[in-house]
Amino acid sequence: MEDPYATVEVRNPNAREAVFTAKVSFKAGNGFTLIDSTHQVTVPAKSRKTFRVAVAGAGGALDEVDHCEVDPTATADW
Template sequence: MRVLSCATTSVPYATVEVTNPNKREVRYAAYVHFLDSSGDELTVGRAEVDVPARDSAQTRVPVPAGAVNVDLDYCEAEPDAERAE
């Protein structure tokens, strides 16, 4: 999974791309850590996305309510999305 764009005060979500290596479609949970300029975690966002077999899909991971502020500096995605349950 990789971050395509991070959240800002005017765009309260990160856009990520999730890749599915499996032979069938899978629903994944994507987690993004929203960090300040010191690298301290402000919050974690989560979104689910259906990814076709052996393909990629993009999804928006919202910043949890109240967490978008001037301290938000960058985003980091969990390296691997996990199967949503």
């Protein structure tokens, strides 16, 4: 069985390549945050990049993961 993960897409509408910081949280059904993670991804100009975020570090709480939430705005580092 494959380890659980979320798929995240970061879009770069800018005219030059940038490194974006994306924040992903895995939550329990009651809204409690089980895992917070931050990922840096390089996205070419006027393009998008899709990547997987593993549900890592949940330990015994893995069965409690109900959904993930992604900060809708990734910050860019030029």
